[in-house]
Amino acid sequence: MPPLMLKGLTKRYGGTAVVDDLSLELVPGRCHGLLGPNGAGKTTTLRLALGLIEADAGEGRLLGHRLPREAAQARQRVGVVPQADSLDPDFSVRENLLAYGRYFGLSRREAEARIPALLDFAGLAGKADARVPTLSGGMKRRLTLARALINDPELVVLDEPTTGLDPQARHLVWQGLRRLIQQGKTLLLTTHFMDEAERLCDRISIIDRGRIIAEDSPRALIARHIEPHVVEVFGEGLADWAGCGRRLCRRCEQAGETLFCYTEDPEAVTDALDRQGQLRYLHRPANLEDVFLKLTGRDLRE
Amino acid sequence: MRGETQTEAMPGKAATPASPPSPRASPWKWLPVWQRNFQVWKKLAGPSILGNLADPLLYMLGLGYGLGRFLGEVQGVPYLTFLAAGTLAYSVMNSATFETLYSAFSRMHVQKTWDAILNTPLTLNDVLLGELFWATSKSLLSGLAILLVIWVLGLYADFAMTLWLLPVIVLTGLTFAGLGLMLNAVAPNYDFFLYYFTLFITPMVLLSGVFYPTDALPAWLAAAAQGLPLTHAIALARPLVLGYWPEAPLLNVGVLLAFAAAGFLIGLRLTRRRLLR
Structure with missing residues (x-):
């Protein structure tokens, strides 16, 4: 029971x-x-x-x-x-x-x-x-x-x-x-x-x-719902680089001044970012928060 | 697969398994709520007793002796003796009213005590019954204090008759506890209760014969006073103090019971709508 x-x-x-x-x-x-x-x-x-x-x-x-x-x-x-x-x-x-x-x-x-x-x-x-x-x-x-x-x-x-x-x-x-x-x-x-x-x-x-x-x-x-790696990209020149990010990743999401790159191949992204040299980034494994945001959206509730 | 065959054989009956056996509903389920309030009251009894008991006593003695000197006799007895029954009813009403308005509101709305209790096997019926009986108990205490003074000062005609004041006190307490719970159910905040006092309690105190006989009022006001619960509480209490039987005790008891039941049942309904929807 x-x-x-x-x-x-x-x-x-x-x-x-x-x-x-x-x-x-x-x-x-x-x-x-x-x-x-x-x-x-x-x-x-x-x-x-x-x-x-x-x-x-x-x-x-x-x-x-x-x-x-x-x-x-x-x-x-x-x-x-x-x-x-x-x-x-x-x-x-x-x-x-x-x-x-x-x-x-x-x-x-x-x-x-x-x-x-x-x-x-x-x-x-x-x-x-x-x-x-x-x-x-x-x-x-x-x-x-x-x-x-x-x-x-x-x-x-x-x-x-x-x-x-x-x-x-x-x-x-x-x-x-x-x-x-x-x-x-x-x-x-x-x-x-x-x-x-x-x-x-x-x-x-x-x-x-x-x-x-x-x-x-x-x-x-x-x-099931999310790519295993996330690279969060932020800093000066993000707008110019975003197109490159979108080509390299399966899915990208922009929230404010940060671009969330969801990918199976994080090295490709971080290599490109290292070559670019100006942008800052954080590479981490995907977690439940990413699933949650993907499924419920980034808009504030209430 | 046996289950399926069974379901087909008895459509709509065996589809859901039977619930586990249930303990018999007890008529005392409200008691823990009463006990909780009693435990808290015991801790804070000092100021509570002073406010509930000393205040009406001071009024009764002050007005009774002070005004009594000018008034002489009212309805054939000293003014203090006349005032005693009114003070008794008034004090019981006040005690039950304050408990079900301010104190119950703080338990329901501020401290969320009721919410906590509703998560247990107790239901809203139990909570409100516990509150009703608790407020009645507190008002019984207030009534007993006045009764004690009545006995000590000998403000009665027949001691045995004054014992009938005990059920009158309980009934009056129930009445105003029930009405208070109804008000509590719709109160947005503490300030709201001022309306109840200004629009209902105070006019009622002035019309119901606490301070003077209702036959002193213009006929239409005296008739209106017959619709007020405190009038009926005093109609029971005063004769018992003065040593004769109330004229229409069944009517008085009936009116008080009707107010108590209506107040409680409407209060229960409104509180359910407030907390459990």
């Missing part, structure tokens, strides 16, 4: 389909990423998956329970890390976990027994009695993650778990998420960080305008 199965879900707001005929099936014990620009429908998809809102069309099952009617029962075995901070500011770290445990029907004793391991997991071992406003942003996010695990969920749903965190804090969250995957939990996360998706996810759905436009493992997405 897939932990989550969505079939042909559509959700419209005022005539606009924010989620448009979307289907998704999670594999137990794997991490699935929903990758998309702002406003692509990622959060709406999660809210549909949790049974918080009703779809206009389509159907879904969360841990075998029909959505949205039986979603409340299903959520007994689901952990959620929302995008916005929703910790109780008047409570200490421990009290936050106790109160949240009660929503799952955990007695104080049961919750107390789980708290040390959760605090350890979240790197908050010494902070049990700290009040929430005294925690850093990274600590709050880790506490939110610990809170989502109080019911020992089978499926953990995370909405942009590292947005707004500094690099150290992001790495700590990633470590935690990897350990959850090792423990056999299924993860569904949204992100617009390509490196995050590439690092954590076994499978990625690229979502744009409410539709899944590509779905595969990160490696396969890169192999």
